[in-house]
Amino acid sequence: MIREEPAFKIKNGNFPLFVLHVHTTDMDKLKSELETRLTQTPDFFTNTPVVLALAAIADSGVTPDLADLVTFMRTHGMWAAGVLGGSAEQRQAAMQAGLGLFPDAPSRRAQPQPEVPQAETQLAKTQPETPLPPPTKQPELPGLDATAIEDEPRKEATGSGRETPQPAAPQPTTMIVDKPVRTGQRIYARGGNLVVLAIVNAGAEVIADGDIHIYAPFRGRAIAGAQGNENARIFVHKLEAELISIAGCFQVFENGVPENVRGKPAQIRLDGTRLIFEPLPE
Known part of the structure; x- marks a missing residue:
């Protein structure tokens, strides 16, 4: 029996997108400056998807007319695909304008420190406090960031006394x-x-x-x-x-x-x- 192929498939996609960072709630000012920039490159943004980043105006208390901004952008060949950041009201307005909502980058939360048993605490206090040496710095090379080398993470010992190797970080x-x-x-x-x-x-x-x-x-x-x-x-x-x-x-x-x-x-x-x-x- 021949298996019928499904009519569609949904897969993750990873595409480069331009991000328009909105720094003002004055849409007339934004459209004026944007039009000036777009007239310099009339064909570059033709049918180009763009994400609107609203983080800079999230705390302004103002919800701009995003539907009007989307219409303006389309007349210049730019297609707003969605918004990034913004307040709840601004994101609601974005959905009403037919825009998608891009998830914010997850913020790093401080990890709770594990509780140290009292005996270990007393033992630690008896040890002399020796300052750690400063981190080694990599030489600055073209295309490479000069970043500090962090101490290697502790390795957990197994029952056989062997150390469990840590997985290597993926290299670009x-x-x-x-x-x-x-x-x-x-x-x-x-x-x-x-x-x-x-x-x-x-x-x-x-x-x-x-x-x-x-x-x-x-x-x-x-x-x-x-x-x-x-x-x-x-x-x-x-x-x-x-x-x-x-x-x-x-x-x-x-x-x-x-x-x-x-x-x-x-x-x-x-x-x-x-x-x-x-x-x-x-």
């Missing part, structure tokens, strides 16, 4: 592209870094959840930290970009990139919500 993957990225082509390094060894032409787009390294002329669009990694960086051998974006903060170059890095090796990083362009040694 790296996608390597050694062919030119053509106009209209899009490459996405999901969950890791992207290394491009050939030219990225104008109109091409390279995306990574981590860092982006381009060891050739770069004339297209680069989107690093696509899933919100604000520590992501972009390293370019020859910067002639159309657009640079890190963790949803982007900059369009209608009149070319900044003079101090134009056509030169450079790195781009995020400072708050501002993109910083720094030249690299040639």
Whole structure:
């Protein structure tokens, strides 16, 4: 008997999205500034899904007219897919406007400290207090954060006296592209870094959840930290970009990139919500 295929399947998806961080409840001001930005790149956001981040206005006590904002965005080719953050009233207004609700990132809660038996407490007080040595710091290398090395977690002893090994943390993957990225082509390094060894032409787009390294002329669009990694960086051998974006903060170059890095090796990083362009040694 031939098994009939189901009419649909539901699977998890992981897609890079632009995030529009709303910093004001004045929708007229927001639409005016947004229209100015969109007229600079009339075709870039065509049919592009966008998430509205409302965290900055969550405590304002104001519920903006999101339905009107959604209509305005669609006239400029931007399709609001949902909202992130916001107050209960704002999220309710978003649902009434036909928007989805993206879950907030789970906050880290302090773990309760285990109770120490009285005997162990008294024993601990008899031990001399020796300050721990400062954590070792990794050298700062391109594309790597200089982070402190934490002490190894304690290993639980088994009944045989052997230590139970701790599972290794998953390492980010790296996608390597050694062919030119053509106009209209899009490459996405999901969950890791992207290394491009050939030219990225104008109109091409390279995306990574981590860092982006381009060891050739770069004339297209680069989107690093696509899933919100604000520590992501972009390293370019020859910067002639159309657009640079890190963790949803982007900059369009209608009149070319900044003079101090134009056509030169450079790195781009995020400072708050501002993109910083720094030249690299040639």
